[in-house]
Amino acid sequence: MAEFIRFDRITKFYGPLCVVENLDLGIDKGEFVSLLGPSGSGKTTILMMLAGFEQPTAGTILLDGVAINDVPTHKRDMGVVFQSYALFPHMSVGENVAFPLQMRGMGKAEIGERVARALDMVQLSALADRRPSQLSGGQQQRVALSRALVFEPRVVLMDEPLGALDKQLREQMQLDIRDLHRRLGLTIVFVTHDQSEALTMSDRVAVFNKGKIEQIGTPRQVYDEPATRFVAEFIGETNLVEGVVETVQGEEATVRLPSGVQIVSAISGAVTSGQPVLLSIRPERVDLTETRGEARNVLETEVTDSVYQGDHLRVQLQNAAHPLIAKLGRKSREFQPGTKVYAAFSARDCRVVAS
Numbered sequence: 001m002a003e004f005i006r007f008d009r010i011t012k013f014y015g016p017l018c019v020v021e022n023l024d025l026g027i028d029k030g031e032f033v034s035l036l037g038p039s040g041s042g043k044t045t046i047l048m049m050l051a052g053f054e055q056p057t058a059g060t061i062l063l064d065g066v067a068i069n070d071v072p073t074h075k076r077d078m079g080v081v082f083q084s085y086a087l088f089p090h091m092s093v094g095e096n097v098a099f100p101l102q103m104r105g106m107g108k109a110e111i112g113e114r115v116a117r118a119l120d121m122v123q124l125s126a127l128a129d130r131r132p133s134q135l136s137g138g139q140q141q142r143v144a145l146s147r148a149l150v151f152e153p154r155v156v157l158m159d160e161p162l163g164a165l166d167k168q169l170r171e172q173m174q175l176d177i178r179d180l181h182r183r184l185g186l187t188i189v190f191v192t193h194d195q196s197e198a199l200t201m202s203d204r205v206a207v208f209n210k211g212k213i214e215q216i217g218t219p220r221q222v223y224d225e226p227a228t229r230f231v232a233e234f235i236g237e238t239n240l241v242e243g244v245v246e247t248v249q250g251e252e253a254t255v256r257l258p259s260g261v262q263i264v265s266a267i268s269g270a271v272t273s274g275q276p277v278l279l280s281i282r283p284e285r286v287d288l289t290e291t292r293g294e295a296r297n298v299l300e301t302e303v304t305d306s307v308y309q310g311d312h313l314r315v316q317l318q319n320a321a322h323p324l325i326a327k328l329g330r331k332s333r334e335f336q337p338g339t340k341v342y343a344a345f346s347a348r349d350c351r352v353v354a355s
Contacts, residue, residue, distance in 0.1 A: 002065065004029035004187055005050070005155065010059035012045055012211075019045050021211045023059070027189065032181050034190045034198040037208030038234070043191045046208075047157050050189060052076050063154070074103075076155075079148030083160040085140045087132040087147075094119070094128035097147045104151060118150040121180065138169045145177070149184075158190045162197065174200045195235045199223060207231050224282075225268050225351055232280040232353050239281040239324045242355065245271050253352050255279060259321040263297045264347040269354075276355045285349035286326035288315065288341045295344030299324070303335040317343055 003026035012020040020042040027033050035043035048054040050061060052073035060067050068076055079100075087096050094115055101111045119125045122142040132140055141161060148156055158177075162170045178201045181188055192198050198205045199219040206216040207230075215227040226232035232240065243255035243263065253271055255263045265279055292298055301317040301324060313332055317324040324343055335341060 003027065003062075004031075004064055005189070006060075006062040007046070007050075008060040008062065010046070010049065010056045010061065012042070012049065012054070013057045019211050020049075020056075023211075023213070025206060025213065025216070027187065029064075029187055030185045032178070032186075032188045032190065032201060032203045034192055034202040034205045035208060036192055036195065036198040036205050036235075038193060040210075041208040042211040043208050044159055047159050047189060047191050050155075051078055051080055051157050077151075077153050078155045078157055079151070079153040081141075081144050081148045081156070081158045081161045083163045085132075085144040087140060087143055089132055092129050092131060093124060093135070093143050096132070096143055097150050100147060100151045114150050114152075118146040121149065121184075122146045122176075137165050138173060141165065141173060142176075145180075149180075149186075155187045155189065158188065160191055160193070162192075162194075170197075171200075177201060199235070207234065209234075225266075226280055226353055227268055229278055229280075229353055229355070232278075232351075237283055237325065237327075239279075239283060239286070240353075241279040241281065241322055241324075243277060243279060245273055245275045245277055245352070247273060252347055253277075255352065257321065259319075261299060263350065265297075265350040265352050266348050267352045271352055277352045278355045279350050280353050281324070281345055281350040283314075283325040283327040284312070285345050286324065287344045288317075288326055288328065288332075288335060289344060290339070290341055292342050293344060295342075296347055297345050297350065299343045301341060301343050303337055303339045303341060305337055306334050308334070317341070 005027040007023045007025040010020055010023040035046060037043050049056050061069055097115045097118055098111050101114055119128055122145055124142050162173050174197055202219055204216060205219055205222050207214045207222055209230050215222055215231045222231060223235055232238045243257045246254045246256050248271055251267060252264055253267045255265055263279060299322050301319045303315060304318045305316040307314045311330055313328040315326045315335060
């Protein structure tokens, strides 16, 4: 399948400051791609360049094989949803949604049909005559989404659209948008700094840091197989343990820790014997027992604290060289501080990343 959207060696400067550096990124038609990263990582600038609100300093943006650098925003056929919603307060919901169609000179009958269809899509048909001020934040977000979809754009761009919503509503809207994407086959480029949001909604996640992609892959790949320390730390929570590669065999490496303990870990890229590395071990992959057991990787350690957090127990562990965090199921036994335990995990539950 040919790429539908292509960023070809895109660079963007604001004065002397480089905010996007030599970006190469392809997005397929019908794909949901999230641009994930901290503030200042360049992700919103990339979205604004795709929308036509900003111009790249160098490089080419292509849509369906055609360069669009010089195509004005209103001719790019892209719907945009911002965090602020940007609804017209003096217009009703229906009038807000109709506005893009009126600007395109469509007839009244067709506008009526499309508005009705778009509002039904987001389950707001009954509120067509209300003003934005009479709606909840979640309803306003749905109106903004409906307005972005009403003219059936080739691409939908979303810039932190759920950031102003409370946690419960935000999580529901994530599922609603994902459902719309699947039902309508939309091509969506979604900007967020929320790791959970990106993992929940995306076909692929591009993790940005200082204007560059650190890693791009499926949600499972970027979470379970982090390629760099930044990705391992930014997405979710992880334990990072220093060590040196002793041997490499197939897709596994044996890593010696400063304490002398050997750990067998999965690897993603090329590593060599003698290379200093970090082991990334997700807290939910760590099992705790008071006897050593038969696990392949085991660290002797001691509980320093245990906190009940509703859906899990967060246990802090410490020995001379390897502080760790374990997340245990809510039905697990609670270990008291001072308890000597063994922290166990399999080779596939840890990952070698560059130090």
